[in-house]
Every structure is written in structure tokens, then in C-alpha cells.
Amino acid sequence: SITGACQAIQKLTRVRVVDNSTLGNTPYHRPPKCIHVYNKTGVGKVGDKILLAIKGEKKKALIVGHKMPGPTMTPRFDSNNVVLIEDNGNPIGTRIRTPIPYTLRRREGEFSKVLAIARNFV
Amino acid sequence: RVSSDGKPPKFQPPPKPVIIDRKTQKEESRFLSPEFIPPRGRTDPLKYYIERKDMIQRRKVFNIPEFYVGSILAVTTANPLASDKSTRFVGICIQRGGKGLGATFVLRNVIEDQGVEICYELYSPRIQAIEVLKLEKRLDENLMYLRDALPEYSTVDVNMKPVPRMEHEEIPVNKVQVRMKPKPWSKRWERPKYNIKGIKFELPEHKMQAAQKWSQPWLEFDMLREYDTSKIEEKIRKELSEELEK
Numbered sequence: 001s002i003t004g005a006c007q008a009i010q011k012l013t014r015v016r017v018v019d020n021s022t023l024g025n026t027p028y029h030r031p032p033k034c035i036h037v038y039n040k041t042g043v044g045k046v047g048d049k050i051l052l053a054i055k056g057e058k059k060k061a062l063i064v065g066h067k068m069p070g071p072t073m074t075p076r077f078d079s080n081n082v083v084l085i086e087d088n089g090n091p092i093g094t095r096i097r098t099p100i101p102y103t104l105r106r107r108e109g110e111f112s113k114v115l116a117i118a119r120n121f122v
Numbered sequence: 123r124v125s126s127d128g129k130p131p132k133f134q135p136p137p138k139p140v141i142i143d144r145k146t147q148k149e150e151s152r153f154l155s156p157e158f159i160p161p162r163g164r165t166d167p168l169k170y171y172i173e174r175k176d177m178i179q180r181r182k183v184f185n186i187p188e189f190y191v192g193s194i195l196a197v198t199t200a201n202p203l204a205s206d207k208s209t210r211f212v213g214i215c216i217q218r219g220g221k222g223l224g225a226t227f228v229l230r231n232v233i234e235d236q237g238v239e240i241c242y243e244l245y246s247p248r249i250q251a252i253e254v255l256k257l258e259k260r261l262d263e264n265l266m267y268l269r270d271a272l273p274e275y276s277t278v279d280v281n282m283k284p285v286p287r288m289e290h291e292e293i294p295v296n297k298v299q300v301r302m303k304p305k306p307w308s309k310r311w312e313r314p315k316y317n318i319k320g321i322k323f324e325l326p327e328h329k330m331q332a333a334q335k336w337s338q339p340w341l342e343f344d345m346l347r348e349y350d351t352s353k354i355e356e357k358i359r360k361e362l363s364e365e366l367e368k
């Protein structure tokens with residue numbers, strides 16, 4: 001049996017990759033799972049980097065939305081969304097169609113390239 | 123009748139027709155926003171009175187329209203991180219919670235196949251405008267089941283034009299029966315505790331009857347749970363009308 005998707009992102013949560021990279025979109029018999037959260041607490045929120053296990057490889061990713069309700073006026077998504085990223089912060093995909101929360105704009109310095117490929121903001 | 127000195131009787135104009143304006147008589151059943159009604163408890167009513175004064179102050183400056191769960195709203199918020207400094211979000215209201223100044227409402231929409239929900243505070247100074255695009259009610263007070271329903275029931279067109287509505291019309295009730303995604307759902311909506319009328323359950327008969335095992339039919343007769351708000355509401359309505367006239 002499959003448990004319902006958990007709310008914020010921690011180790012072993014299944015995530016959904018939302019950019020158009022080949023690694024994120026090619027089907028595989030196991031969904032991409034988080035194996036480490038680069039955070040003092042092990043819980044990842046929007047804007048945190050995590051390590052993902054996709055197709056037998058380890059890849060870093062950035063959380064762009066989760067199912068857990070956050071502060072009021074911030075959006076809550078119906079799935080845990082993640083964008084694949086390199087170690088230096090460059091995104092692997094070229095386009096992000098799903099809406100991204102505006103709170104990421106606060107850290108324009110680190111995520112400028114990810115924000116540049118995002119299409120709609122919420 | 124009696125001719126006065128043979129001259130024709132003085133002209134009596136016909137009696138003026140009495141117009142009973144039934145529309146103004148309906149003013150009594152006016153809408154009172156649910157966050158004004160204080161919750162049941164032992165707190166001093168002074169606290170709620172002071173909060174209501176602040177709520178009325180805010181309403182004098184900023185118009186908060188009448189809306190219900192199930193209406194489609196468009197909210198423009200001030201956001202320093204957005205280009206144009208303001209963001210607009212359109213969605214169906216699925217829940218209205220909180221009392222007093224912390225009253226919130228949750229809007230849901232599906233954008234690019236991704237369901238998004240935002241919980242707004244009604245009295246937040248960041249909100250610049252609330253527009254009601256379509257005013258309607260649904261069969262339930264809480265539409266959280268839309269998360270487990272097919273996405274077509276939560277999609278709202280972002281560029282929707284406001285549906286024109288005449289004043290003093292009855293608020294339409296949308297009796298749509300929503301079709302759900304296959305189970306598992308986030309909550310077991312078929313159980314009588316949620317008392318949902320707006321879902322078309324396509325579950326087999328034995329499952330529906332098994333869900334009735336959790337029904338608590340004695341709850342509706344429990345007198346200690348009763349909270350009659352009619353007198354409180356009248357007082358608050360009077361207070362509101364006095365304050366808004368000032």
C-alpha cells in the first residue's frame with residue numbers, strides 16, 4: 001500500500017520534478033525520493049536544497065512548493081515540487097511551467113538562474 | 123353627493139395608492155459576515171467588542187464584499203517581491219475560518235495542472251482589493267473535498283469577467299455533485315461526521331453502509347452543544363448599522 005504524500009519534505013519523501021529536464025521526466029520504475037535535506041532540521045521547506053535519488057543517481061534539487069500549509073498569504077501546492085539543480089546552483093532544465101511562489105525572489109542571489117527559467121509566479 | 127348650493131361638488135382627488143415595497147422589507151435578512159459572531163466560551167464580551175470596533179474601522183476604509191464558501195473571488199495583494207508590487211490571485215473560496223480580526227478564507231485554483239491554495243487574512247493591510255467574480259453558495263460549508271475531486275471542479279479561469287448580479291436577488295445555490303478521484307482520499311469524506319452533500323459517491327453500497335457505523339445520531343439532540351446565535355446576531359447587526367452610519 002502507498003501512504004499519502006507527506007506534507008513537508010524530509011528523508012524518503014517522494015517528490016515531483018517540475019522542470020523539463022530529461023532526468024526528471026523520463027519514466028523509471030521508482031519515483032524520485034529525497035535522501036538528505038541540507039538544513040539544520042531535517043525538514044525541507046520552500047527554498048531549501050535537498051539531495052534526490054533519481055534513476056539510480058544522486059542529484060541536488062531545490063524545493064519550490066510543498067503540501068504543508070505555510071504562513072498565511074503563501075501558496076500551498078497539491079504536490080511536493082522540486083527543481084533539479086547542479087552543485088553550483090545552475091538548473092538542469094530549461095523551463096518551469098508550474099507556478100513558483102514569490103518567496104523565492106527574496107534570495108535572488110542564489111536562485112537567480114532558477115527564477116529566470118520560471119514562467120509563472122503565484 | 124350633497125350639492126352645495128346647486129354647484130357641482132368639490133373635486134375629491136382619488137386616494138393615493140399605497141405602495142408596499144417588498145424589496146425594502148427584505149432588508150431584515152441582511153448578510154452578517156461569520157467572523158463577527160463571537161465563539162462560544164467564557165471570555166469577556168469586551169474583548170469581542172473592541173475587536174469588532176477595529177474590524178468596523180478597517181471596513182470603513184476598505185470594502186470587504188459579501189461572499190460565501192463556493193464563490194469565486196479575485197484578490198490583489200501588495201507584494202514587494204513582485205514586479206508591479208502587487209499580485210492577483212483568482213480562485214474558489216473553499217473555507218472561511220477564524221473569528222474577529224484573524225478571520226481567514228482559503229482560495230483554491232488549478233494553474234497549469236497544479237492545484238494551488240492560498241489562505242488570506244480578511245483584515246490584513248496587505249490586501250489591496252477583493253472582488254467577487256461570481257457570488258454563489260454550495261451545498262456544504264467546507265469544500266476541502268475539492269482537493270480529492272477531479273481537477274476540473276477546482277479550475278477557475280484567471281481572466282474571468284465578473285458575473286453581473288442584481289441587488290436583492292436570492293443568492294444562487296450551486297447544487298453540483300462533484301466526482302472524486304479514486305480512493306485513497308485525504309479524509310474519509312463518506313463518513314457522516316463530515317456530512318457532505320456535494321459529492322457524487324460512486325462507492326459500492328456496502329462501503330457506504332460501513333461508513334454509517336461512525337454516525338453519531340445523538341449529537342443533533344445534544345442540548346449542551348447548542349449555540350443559538352440569533353439574539354447575539356441581532357445585537358451585532360444593530361451595532362454595525364450604528365457604527366457604519368457615523
